[in-house]
Amino acid sequence: MNGADSEVGRLRTVMLHRPGPELKRLTPRNSDKLLFDGIPWVGRAQEEHDAFAQALRDHDVEVLYLTELLQDTLEYEAAREEIIPSVLAERQLGDRLAELTRRHLADLDPEVLTQTLVAGLAREELKTGRGLVYDLMDRHDFVIDPLPNLLFTRDSSVWIGDQVAVTSLAMPARTRESSLTRLIYTHHPRFAGVRHLYEPWLEHVEGGDVLLMAPGVIAVGTGERTTPAGVERLCRRVIWAGLAHTVLAVPIAQQRATMHLDTICTMVDVDTVVMYPPVAYSLQAYTVTAGDEEGELRIAPRRPFLSAAAQAMGVERVKVIDTGLDPVTAEREQWDDGNNTLALAPRVAVAYERNVETNARLEAAGVKVIRIAGSELGSGRGGPRCMSCPIRRDGL
Numbered sequence: 475m476n477g478a479d480s481e482v483g484r485l486r487t488v489m490l491h492r493p494g495p496e497l498k499r500l501t502p503r504n505s506d507k508l509l510f511d512g513i514p515w516v517g518r519a520q521e522e523h524d525a526f527a528q529a530l531r532d533h534d535v536e537v538l539y540l541t542e543l544l545q546d547t548l549e550y551e552a553a554r555e556e557i558i559p560s561v562l563a564e565r566q567l568g569d570r571l572a573e574l575t576r577r578h579l580a581d582l583d584p585e586v587l588t589q590t591l592v593a594g595l596a597r598e599e600l601k602t603g604r605g606l607v608y609d610l611m612d613r614h615d616f617v618i619d620p621l622p623n624l625l626f627t628r629d630s631s632v633w634i635g636d637q638v639a640v641t642s643l644a645m646p647a648r649t650r651e652s653s654l655t656r657l658i659y660t661h662h663p664r665f666a667g668v669r670h671l672y673e674p675w676l677e678h679v680e681g682g683d684v685l686l687m688a689p690g691v692i693a694v695g696t697g698e699r700t701t702p703a704g705v706e707r708l709c710r711r712v713i714w715a716g717l718a719h720t721v722l723a724v725p726i727a728q729q730r731a732t733m734h735l736d737t738i739c740t741m742v743d744v745d746t747v748v749m750y751p752p753v754a755y756s757l758q759a760y761t762v763t764a765g766d767e768e769g770e771l772r773i774a775p776r777r778p779f780l781s782a783a784a785q786a787m788g789v790e791r792v793k794v795i796d797t798g799l800d801p802v803t804a805e806r807e808q809w810d811d812g813n814n815t816l817a818l819a820p821r822v823a824v825a826y827e828r829n830v831e832t833n834a835r836l837e838a839a840g841v842k843v844i845r846i847a848g849s850e851l852g853s854g855r856g857g858p859r860c861m862s863c864p865i866r867r868d869g870l
């Protein structure tokens with residue numbers, strides 16, 4: 475059965491996206507808007523990603539590729555009819571160019587349509603384009619925007635128990651990603667009958683902010699991406715669907731370095747987190763549980779995150795791999811996703827090799843670290859956890 479009730483149960487199936495031509499669209503002029511901090515060397519990024527996928531397979535994890543699932547999905551007419559209109563940004567294209575683009579997409583076979591939905595479409599590639607909007611656009615302007623952040627499959631959907639939350643991404647450069655994941659989960663036979671816990675048109679929630687701390691206990695960060703309103707809606711849904719008894723709502727600094735909760739904290743064992751030292755003991759949480767009436771929530775006063783988590787999880791304390799680094803190294807390794815580990819099982823985690831000191835501390839604490847290269851992948855500011863959407867983990 476698909477689903478996950480923790481961050482550390484043995485990982486069985488994961489969804490990845492191998493970066494492709496969408497990364498070749500990045501230029502120094504558009505990279506900020508497209509949420510990359512550098513211009514990746516695409517071939518090397520693919521090699522790094524292939525090694526990541528292989529490391530997972532070597533640990534008996536089934537790797538599904540998002541584009542393969544999408545291509546299968548686009549064999550169905552209903553899926554095509556749903557996705558094509560949704561990518562025609564009419565206010566940008568105007569009705570004439572939108573109609574020509576619609577016709578262009580309708581003629582593509584599932585494989586090329588998949589590529590186009592992910593890599594986008596530049597004006598010069600739309601050979602059938604004409605009209606005033608078309609004439610006024612630069613040849614490199616996008617008729618359909620590329621999705622370079624699709625690589626970070628963590629953010630566009632998240633499994634909670636046996637249901638999938640298709641998220642609502644906050645940044646304009648990413649909003650279309652969850653149209654694709656929603657399409658897959660709605661039409662692909664592998665996911666037939668799966669219940670959707672959340673939808674892309676609701677208040678913003680991103681998967682990188684959602685941590686399954688223990689069966690029944692979820693932490694949700696709120697900052698640059700997941701909004702307070704998103705947390706409230708998610709709380710109501712998970713608690714009243716019986717998927718969690720407690721949600722910890724965790725305010726995080728609204729800045730790029732800490733865009734998601736998983737940039738400062740991930741779990742490496744049933745009761746152990748690796749955490750960015752400057753925030754480990756200052757992070758606060760509101761404990762949210764079911765209210766008296768159906769659909770209502772009870773909110774306990776704010777208190778330190780780690781003690782709120784321990785209480786909800788029913789453990790004496792949450793162990794922190796307090797990386798104990800000097801502040802400059804800690805800040806550098808946090809920026810390079812040192813805290814962003816992907817657990818394959820309790821005390822087995824994938825991490826970027828470059829975060830030498832954080833990895834050494836993990837090992838000293840008894841965690842087996844599977845190191846991967848990420849010099850190019852990391853230019854999008856995401857580590858092994860960001861690049862993976864667990865679809866099935868063994869229950870704890």
Ligand SMILES: NC(=[NH2+])NCCC[C@H](N)C(=O)O
Nearest residue numbers: 509626682734854855856860
């Ligand atoms: N779960 C994560 N930390 N994801 C990282 C996403 C990085 C991506 N470039 C963004 O800015 O959205």
